Amino acid sequence: MKKEKQIAKDEDEELVSLCQKGEVDAFEALVRRHQKRMFNIAFRMLGDYDEATSLVQDAFLSAYRGIKGFRGESAFSTWLCRIAINLSKNRLQQLKAQLRHEAFSLDDPLLSDNGQIKIDPASGDPSALEVLEKKNIQQKVQGCINTLDPEFKEVLILRDIQGFPYEEISEMLRIPEGTVKSRLFRARASVKDCLKKFIGDL
């Protein structure tokens, strides 16, 4: 596993150096390698598919602009994720400001005015019931994640969803490992409480 990661890292470095020489195709390879993770981080951070799509584009574009300044002090994936996280946090701030201005938005299905999750009415289709149930839970989990403050959210996403080691998260977010952990535990507790509130029994 570690070996694979190392190989991936080496390949990244190679592609990055090609990019730095101006090879756009090498960047495309990097996009293909990292876009899924980037997208998932963005999606979990923003809680919205379309937002995530547009954010990933922005993140890659900004990575492309900044790739000549990338010195390889951290792994390329770490660097890339930091960009996604930072952009996501900025975007969240923008959305929050927008929410305050727009009293109610139809395009905002996940958050209600008070920042709580709207409960989607259950579909009556029995054959899809189980699937819906699972989906429903996942949506609710996402809804709970959405309620978290960004600094807790990011830790939870990076650790529990993306599975980054503490060390890397600490590097990515530029906070001490201890802070990562304490934030993670608080985030988990919040989500747990949130889920309990909406679903009752877990």
Added chain:
Amino acid sequence: MECQQIQERLSAYLEGSLPPAEKALIEQHLKPCQRCQEALADLRKTIEVVQGLPEVEPPAWLTQRVMARVRSEAAPRKTIWERLFYPIPVKLPLEAAGVIAIAVVTIYVFKGIQPEMHLGKAPLEGMRGPTISEVKRPAVPPSSMPEGKTQEKEKAIWGKGIEPKPTQPPEQPMSQGRKEAPAPALRYDQVSPSAGEGKRAEPRREVLSDKEEAGSGFDLTKARDELKSGARPAAPQPEALAKKPTGQPATQGQQGAQAQAQAPVPAERENRAMSSVGAIVKDESRPESLSAAPRGGETHEERVKEKSDRQALSAAPAAKALAEKRQAAIHLTLTVKDLDAARPEIEKALSQLGGRIIKMETIEGKIVLSAELSSNQVRKLLDRLRDLGELKGGTVDSAAEEGATEMIRIEALRAQ
């Protein structure tokens, strides 16, 4: 430990990152505490659920979209450069075309003006040599050289130097040269000196009309060569010969004379010579040769003749043009008592007669004035100038076309 405290540490407990003592404490608490057990279960479930969140597939077109933006990002940079420098590829040709257009227009405009300018200039160029010499003639004491000899030598030169004009038929001048040249040469018993003088004379004449006279120079040298017992190598290039007398053996005096010939001073001497040459030539009743020294005060007619000869001679169109221009010129030398007073008078006379002053300059105590005047007014001008002082030159060409414009060059000198 309170339940609250325990629940805060449950996450760390699940992670297994607690120190053993703390872990034991929690386990101790959990056993009896239902609430905390539940909380632990919920937490486990939560983590499980969160970690079990499925990966979301990004849209299939994401890569393309990203790359499209990246490539347009790479391209826009180019277009930014292009926007900055695009004007240049477009403008440069435009600017180049503009410059060329201006140049062409300028040339055309100047071509339109040029005839006038030439008229104004040409006589000046042609006259400069003689005029200066004439002016200085009185100023320079002829004593700088053994008078008799040099002067006579110079006469000889002029006798030869003059020949060129009639040279038209290549043979003729030769024979003439042969006839005439021997006389002075024999007189002084110095063949080579005369040759040297011939050379000396030539550079000066080149000033007068550069290439035009090349032919005559050639004849001169030929004649000279023949004079010098034909032992010398024929001159391949008359001009070169004239300027560089190196090819010929020369006595010391000769060389000195040559050196002087190139300096401005010799001009004076030559002038002196010229006048005397004029005399000689006249004596020998050879009007063609006279023409070489128009400053000597020969008639306009003669000059015109000479020039037409030259004109025919010269193949070069430039020389031809020059000759034509010269043809139109009348040279007058006016010796007055008060130069400053004379000047406005001359100007007045010219303007009253409808003349146009082209150029006027004051050189070392003399006034050189170039003007255009219709030929039927020239006589009147001469009369008026005669009133101002002693007038030399300026025989009016009666054959001049009615209404033609004459170039007039007036040199006003202070009487001494």
